Amino acid sequence: MPNRLNLFLALLLIGIFTTAAFYHLGDFSALVNAEGKFSDWRWLVLSDIRLPRMGLAVLTGVSLALAGNAMQGVFQNPLASPGLLGSSSGATAVSVFLLYYFSAPMGWLLFGSVAGALGAFLLVWLISFRHGTTMMILSGVAVNVLLGAAVTLLLSNAESPWALAELYRWLQGSLVWATAEAVSWALPLILLGIVCLYRERRYLDLLTFGEETAATMGINLQRSFFTVSIGVALLVGATIPQTGTIGFIGLIAPHLARIWLKKPPSQLYLTSALIGALLLLIADLAVQYVPFFARIYIGTLTAILGVPFLIWILFTQQRRLVQ
Numbered sequence: 001m002p003n004r005l006n007l008f009l010a011l012l013l014i015g016i017f018t019t020a021a022f023y024h025l026g027d028f029s030a031l032v033n034a035e036g037k038f039s040d041w042r043w044l045v046l047s048d049i050r051l052p053r054m055g056l057a058v059l060t061g062v063s064l065a066l067a068g069n070a071m072q073g074v075f076q077n078p079l080a081s082p083g084l085l086g087s088s089s090g091a092t093a094v095s096v097f098l099l100y101y102f103s104a105p106m107g108w109l110l111f112g113s114v115a116g117a118l119g120a121f122l123l124v125w126l127i128s129f130r131h132g133t134t135m136m137i138l139s140g141v142a143v144n145v146l147l148g149a150a151v152t153l154l155l156s157n158a159e160s161p162w163a164l165a166e167l168y169r170w171l172q173g174s175l176v177w178a179t180a181e182a183v184s185w186a187l188p189l190i191l192l193g194i195v196c197l198y199r200e201r202r203y204l205d206l207l208t209f210g211e212e213t214a215a216t217m218g219i220n221l222q223r224s225f226f227t228v229s230i231g232v233a234l235l236v237g238a239t240i241p242q243t244g245t246i247g248f249i250g251l252i253a254p255h256l257a258r259i260w261l262k263k264p265p266s267q268l269y270l271t272s273a274l275i276g277a278l279l280l281l282i283a284d285l286a287v288q289y290v291p292f293f294a295r296i297y298i299g300t301l302t303a304i305l306g307v308p309f310l311i312w313i314l315f316t317q318q319r320r321l322v323q
Contacts, residue, residue, distance in 0.1 A: 005260060009274035013281070017058070020285055021050050048180075056178040056186075057284045058277040060243050061253070063190050063235040065276025066269060068250025069257070070197050070228050073204035073265030075133060078258070078313055082250040085140040087233045089147035090120025091240040096154050096167060106182045106241065114189060114237030120147060121229050173246040173299020175284050182242050189238035196231030200224045201266030208264055246299045248306025249276050255313060 067082035075084070082088060094116030098104035104112065124143050128136040151171070158164035170177075203224035206214035215221055253276035257268040283301050287293045293301060 006270050006274060009271065009278065013058070013274060013278050016278070016281060016285070017054055020054060020281075021046060023289075052180045052183055053175050053178040053284070054281060055180075055183050056175050056239075056242060057281045059183065059186065059190060060175075060239045060246065061249055061276035061278070061280030062273040063193070063239050063276075064246065064250040064280070065253035065272040066194060066197055067232040067235040068276075069254035069265055069268055069272040070200075070204065070232055071250070072254050072258075073207060074225065074228055075137070076207060078255050079251070079310075081247075082232055082236050083144065083247075084137065085124045085229065085232075086120030086143035086147065087117040087229075087236045088240065088245060089144045089151075090116035090118070091233075091237045092116075092171070092245055093147045093150050093154075094119075095241045096151050096171075099167065099170075100154055100158065100163065106179075106185050109241035110185050110189060110238060113241045114234055117233035117237040117240075118230065121233055125229075169297070170244040171299075172297035173244040173302070174297050175243055177242060186238040186242065189234050193231045193234030193238065196227050196234065197269070200228050200231075201269070203228070204265040244297075244299060246280070246302055248302045248309070249280055251313075252306055252309050253279060255309075 064082055067087075068080070071080040071082060071084050072078055074080070091113040094112045095109055098109055098112045102108075120143055124136060124139045127142075128139040155164060155167060158167070203214060203219050203221075206217050206219055211221060254265075254268060254272040256275050257271040261268060261271060280298075280302070283298050283305075287296055287298050287301055296304075
């Protein structure tokens, strides 16, 4: 069942990606001139606009879904998301700071964003490391509010209305700034984040039986938790400078994978990644080609679709508790 589902999702993703890439461009042979070189204007549309944007949508969807799956595994809670411990807010705050005051290039933005995500997590950990999971989650909420206020303060002090408008657009979540260069900068950080999560797959699986069981099976809980948190920070930090804040993908994708497969977290990684990539790619295509969504930012669209799903999760969890 998992292999068939993953194959179906992969084929669906390839089909949508290919169809969207060549939409209204004719067949591939039309992109090649008589000398066998790519010189048609349609090739520029494909290589400079569509492929980077769709590639970024896939990478971001994969990153958010994997980070969400890891967080839900660590906290054993389907409501956990990549930004639970402040990673998203930290990456956003540092990105806004670097963009507003230094107009930083993409390389500096990416590393600053990852540093902000890691710094936010360390702050949450320092506040709560002796007080258990509940205190850690509450500390994450507090740090998220603090960093959100910091972003608001930076925006309120903007001297240029054009800079303020551009930052506001970026905060809503969008893929319009995607370039091949930016994607190539982010890819190594995303791969490193995936490696961190993959290394701790046994830790996430054993947590389903409780921390005590994981510890008796030889898991170093502190080290494994830090490795997973670093992986999440890398995945989140590598995407936010290019896309802004895009919510709910990291919540919905792993939860759907868990419903369909009913497997431990390590066996949900591939399915979650494919679902995340599909969701974000379809959402981005919707804001580009569906007139009703033409003026909606992709982050707003994922929130509109994600809130009903979140409410459904809450009611589902409540029924389970009652039973």
